[in-house]
Amino acid sequence: xxxxxxxxxxxxxxxxxxxxxxxxxxxxxxxxxxxxxxxxxxxxxxxxxxxxxxxxxxxxxxxxxxxxxxxxxxxxxxxxxxxxxxx
Numbered sequence: 001x002x003x004x005x006x007x008x009x010x011x012x013x014x015x016x017x018x019x020x021x022x023x024x025x026x027x028x029x030x031x032x033x034x035x036x037x038x039x040x041x042x043x044x045x046x047x048x049x050x051x052x053x054x055x056x057x058x059x060x061x062x063x064x065x066x067x068x069x070x071x072x073x074x075x076x077x078x079x080x081x082x083x084x085x086x087x
Contacts, residue, residue, distance in 0.1 A: 009078060010073075010074050010077045010078060013070075013073065017073070021066065021069050021070070021073070022061075022066070024069065025061045025065040025066050025069060026057070026061055028065070029057045029060050029061050029065055030053065030057055033053055033056055033057055033060075034053070037052075037053070037056075041053065
């Protein structure tokens with residue numbers, strides 16, 4: 001089954017699912033960026049460091065992480081249950 005077919009059968013996420021997807025995307029992205037760029041951002045003022053972090057994080061979340069999360073969500077929701085498991 002292609003992603004196109006699966007996407008037609010799976011509706012959009014609920015507002016609670018979307019909130020969780022966004023939170024996970026932002027949390028993991030900010031964690032990785034903070035660990036990676038922390039030494040470089042530390043001497044900057046808080047506002048400038050936050051601006052730089054957000055400038056990098058928003059495109060990463062919007063164009064990289066969230067589309068992958070939506071594909072994973074569709075894959076999870078369209079998987080056939082394994083016989084004998086949870087039945």
